Amino acid sequence: MEKKITRKEAILLVATQLFSIQGYRTTSMGEIAKAAGVADGTIFYHFKTKEELFLAVLEHFKEEIISEFSIIEENDTYKSGLEKIEALLSFYIYLANRLEDRFLLLHRHFPYTLAEDNPACWNHLEEIYNTLIGVFEQAILQGQADGSIDELPARKMAMIIFTLVDGMVRLNTYNIYHTGPLYNELITSCHRMLKK
Amino acid sequence: MSCITIFSGDFCHGSSVVKEVLDRTGYKLITDNTLINEACKLSGMNPAKIESVFSAKTSIFNKFTHEKEHATAYLRLAMANMLSEHKQLFSGYMGHLVPRDISHILNVCLVADIDYRLKVANEEQGLETKEAAKMINQLDSERARWVHSLHNEEDPWSPSLYDMVIPMNKTTVKEAAVLIVEYLSKDILKPTESCQRRVADFLLSAQVEVSLAREGHSVQVMANQGNILLTINKHVLMLSRLKEELQAITTQIPGVQSVECRIGKGFHKSDIYRKFDFDIPSKVLLVDDEREFVHTLSERLALRDMGSAVAEDGESALKLIAEDQPEVIVLDLKMPGIDGIEVLRRVKASHPEVEVIVLTGHGSEADRKTCMDLGAMAYMHKPVDIDKLSRILEEANRKVHEAKQQ
Numbered sequence: 001m002e003k004k005i006t007r008k009e010a011i012l013l014v015a016t017q018l019f020s021i022q023g024y025r026t027t028s029m030g031e032i033a034k035a036a037g038v039a040d041g042t043i044f045y046h047f048k049t050k051e052e053l054f055l056a057v058l059e060h061f062k063e064e065i066i067s068e069f070s071i072i073e074e075n076d077t078y079k080s081g082l083e084k085i086e087a088l089l090s091f092y093i094y095l096a097n098r099l100e101d102r103f104l105l106l107h108r109h110f111p112y113t114l115a116e117d118n119p120a121c122w123n124h125l126e127e128i129y130n131t132l133i134g135v136f137e138q139a140i141l142q143g144q145a146d147g148s149i150d151e152l153p154a155r156k157m158a159m160i161i162f163t164l165v166d167g168m169v170r171l172n173t174y175n176i177y178h179t180g181p182l183y184n185e186l187i188t189s190c191h192r193m194l195k196k
Numbered sequence: 197m198s199c200i201t202i203f204s205g206d207f208c209h210g211s212s213v214v215k216e217v218l219d220r221t222g223y224k225l226i227t228d229n230t231l232i233n234e235a236c237k238l239s240g241m242n243p244a245k246i247e248s249v250f251s252a253k254t255s256i257f258n259k260f261t262h263e264k265e266h267a268t269a270y271l272r273l274a275m276a277n278m279l280s281e282h283k284q285l286f287s288g289y290m291g292h293l294v295p296r297d298i299s300h301i302l303n304v305c306l307v308a309d310i311d312y313r314l315k316v317a318n319e320e321q322g323l324e325t326k327e328a329a330k331m332i333n334q335l336d337s338e339r340a341r342w343v344h345s346l347h348n349e350e351d352p353w354s355p356s357l358y359d360m361v362i363p364m365n366k367t368t369v370k371e372a373a374v375l376i377v378e379y380l381s382k383d384i385l386k387p388t389e390s391c392q393r394r395v396a397d398f399l400l401s402a403q404v405e406v407s408l409a410r411e412g413h414s415v416q417v418m419a420n421q422g423n424i425l426l427t428i429n430k431h432v433l434m435l436s437r438l439k440e441e442l443q444a445i446t447t448q449i450p451g452v453q454s455v456e457c458r459i460g461k462g463f464h465k466s467d468i469y470r471k472f473d474f475d476i477p478s479k480v481l482l483v484d485d486e487r488e489f490v491h492t493l494s495e496r497l498a499l500r501d502m503g504s505a506v507a508e509d510g511e512s513a514l515k516l517i518a519e520d521q522p523e524v525i526v527l528d529l530k531m532p533g534i535d536g537i538e539v540l541r542r543v544k545a546s547h548p549e550v551e552v553i554v555l556t557g558h559g560s561e562a563d564r565k566t567c568m569d570l571g572a573m574a575y576m577h578k579p580v581d582i583d584k585l586s587r588i589l590e591e592a593n594r595k596v597h598e599a600k601q602q
Contacts, residue, residue, distance in 0.1 A: 006520040039549060042521055176433045180412030181441060 008046050010036045016057045020105040024054060051118070058111065058124040061102045065128055068095055069135050081143020082195060086187050088135055089165050093179055096169040104173045133162045143194065150196045161190055198385040199223075199284045200376065201291025204306035205353070206335045207313040207320065207328070208364045213306060214287045216373035221285075221380070226278060228288035234274035238406075241267060250289050250342060269409040273402040279395050282387070289339075292346050296357070298394045300387040304376055305358040312365035393421060400424070400451050407445055415442065416460065422453035429460035480504040480589060481522035483513040483539065484555075485531045489578075493526075496582055502589060510534030517543055522550065524592040526585070527572075529556040529563060537566060544571040549599055551592040555580055 014036040018027040029050055033043040047053035072091055078084040096103040105111065106128070115122040137158035143149030168186060172179045200223065204210025218225055232246050239246070246267045275293040278284065279301075286294075294301055308316075310332070317328035336352070343352035355361050360379060362372045379385070401419035408415060408426075416427035426442055428435075439457045446455045480497065482504050484490035494504045505522065507513035510531050516522070525543065529536035540552055554567045557578045564575045573595070574588050 008519065041547075041549070045518075045521070045546075174433070175431045177438065178413070178430065178432060180414060183412050 007036070007038050007042055011038060011043055011046060011053070012057055012060055015053050016061070016105065017101045019054060019057060020101040020108065023108065024050075024110045029053070051114070054114070055118075055120050055124065057105070058121065058128075061099075061105070062124050062128050062131075064099065064102070065095075065131050069131055072135070080146050080148035081139050081141070082148035082191065084139040084142060085136065085149075085161065085190060085194065088139055089161075089187060089190060090183070092132075092165050093169065093183065096172070097179075100173060103169055107170055107173055132166075133158050136161050140194065147196060149194045152194070157194065161193075164190065198300045198302060198380060198387065199279070199282060199286065200302045200304060200380070201286040201294060202304045202306065202376075203288070203291050203339075203352075203358070205308060205313065205339070206332060207316040208306045208308045209316060209369050210287070210306050212369045213362075213364075213372045213376075214285065216369055217376050218285060220373055220377050221283070223283045223285040224281075226284050226286045226290070228290050231271060231274050231278070231286075231290045234277065235267070235270040238273055239266070239270040241270065246271065250338070265414040266409045269402070269405040273399075273406050276395070276399040276402040279398065289342055292343060292357075295394070295398055298391055298398065300385050300391045302360075302376070302379055302385055303358045305353055305361045306364050306372065307353045307361060308364040397421065400449075404446055404449055404452065407449055408442065411441075411445055413442060413445070422451055424452055424455045426455065426457045427460040428457060435459075479520070479522040479524070481507060481513065481516060481525045483507045483510070483525060483531070483536070484528035485509055486528070490528075493580075497586070497589070502586070510536070510539045513539055514542060517547065517550070521547060523596040524589060525550060525552045526589075527552055527554050529554060529559055529567075537563070537570070540567060540570050540572060549596065551595055553585075553588055553592065555585070 011032060015027075015032050018032055018035065027050075029043055029047075030040055032053070033040045036043070043053075047056060069091075072088065076084070078087055111121060111125060115125050133155075137154050140149055140152075140154040140157055140161075144151060144154065164186065168179050168182055171177045171182075200217065202210065202214055202217075204213070214225065217223070228250065232243050235241070235246050236243050245263060249264055249267045249271060271290070272293050275290060278286075279294070279298070291303060294303075296303070310329070313332055314325055314328050317323040317332065318325075321328075323331065340350070340352045343349055343357070347357060349357060353361060360375065362375060364372065367375070397419040400422065401417045401424070404419070404424055404426075405417045408417070414430075416429065418425040418427070424446055426446065428438065428442075432438055442457055443455045446452055480502055482490050482494055482497075483506075484493075485508055487508060490506050490508065494506050497504050504526075505516060505520075507516050510533050513525075513527075514534065517525070525539075527536045527539060536554065536556070540554070543550055543552060548571070551573045552571070553574045553576065554564075554572045555576045555578060556563070559567075559575070559577065567575050573592055576585065576588070
């Protein structure tokens, strides 16, 4: 099937992959233009600097994450909060697989150093983590209301659950080990940790 | 005694051929649904999830990490179980699950050219050409995706995948059935001891695949007289740990003599540039406030494989140019608001590499001079000769691409 995308989208897509695989510093605007098949002028027309392009990549990822997780919320057919946690864990792994390059970007050091003196970058990252951890927190609160989850500090537990699943994703993005074989144990561990 | 698999393009009279062959041979019909039901029984998964393996659509409900690999493994196991019986006709996607080296199974493919299929679509379902073409396109791409996922072959109708490919636009249903039945009596299709062994190996490899999939592993499995060869295709750092785990699971399966792990071709990182296989369409922007004219022009260009976008006034043209830089612009001069000359001036200032062809109804000689001075590539009068415009567009495209290459 023919994929029709705009030049701007092509630039974003290529930039995401090159930034995440090669890193930010080692990737030049010229390289991105070449890989995207556009003229150097085109890339500077859309993005004045490399930093601006990087921020656009991050912003795009943020919007993607928010909309992906809203789909899960809209299709909420889970019997209990605990069951929803399980669904979220598997959805997280699925998403990290599908958006592998973007999650790899999140696992790189660069965005966090940039955030220290760039408020826009700070905001994007903050919103990304608010979303990723927030979905788990909401499900824990829901589980506590319906009696499936123990009375634990919801926000802190959400961060611990998130760290577990994100750490597993890191095993995968850095090609340390496959996530598949660990999946069942992850679900069981989280279940044990939270159940009433 | 042999088995037959029939993989037919849609609207190629596949089901009629299947029926005719069944009548002549007395074979038992097995469809994809039968197989799906068997796979459900074996796995406890629900039919919709298993069926989704055949479809290109990924639903958000298919969110569990290894569901697809899981379902495929169970389908293969169900298929391997069925091969213990003879005189069966497997119709549909499932035939592709059978390894090609099981020689007593006759693999048949039915195809036809597009004209024939459009005609059949109209006769069978009363579909209009446009609608039918769209449907055939979509169904074909699902079939292609399925075949590609199993055989790594781009062309689902490739003769290398079958014992016989029958062109239905040149063959009647009866003739096709006769051809298939005749082929059945060939010596090559007589079950031998070696192909019985291959069937047993296929069953064993399917069992291994299912056991591994249950534990979340997705590796390629091959069996040769009880000796299992596992191919790891995804790169990992802790490789020895992975190999140990795979071996521990596999050796427990009855019938397994030995297990060997090897690294697949895709194991080491491929060139990252290869990922960018999208195609930015060569873009033509048509700018004209005469709505009907401009949309007709766009359609006529589409018939010549030239994709074009349309803007109906200068302002939206400039917006489109900024957001999604076209390569060539066909521009009318007289428009309300920002007129053509102003659009030309601004485009050439901000995007000098874009080629602009002016197409006007009432332009004067002075207009022509202004346009050419501003950098227009050509200046044409309406009504336009579509052949002439196409030629100029091709020339513009060539210029743009040459400029890019420098």
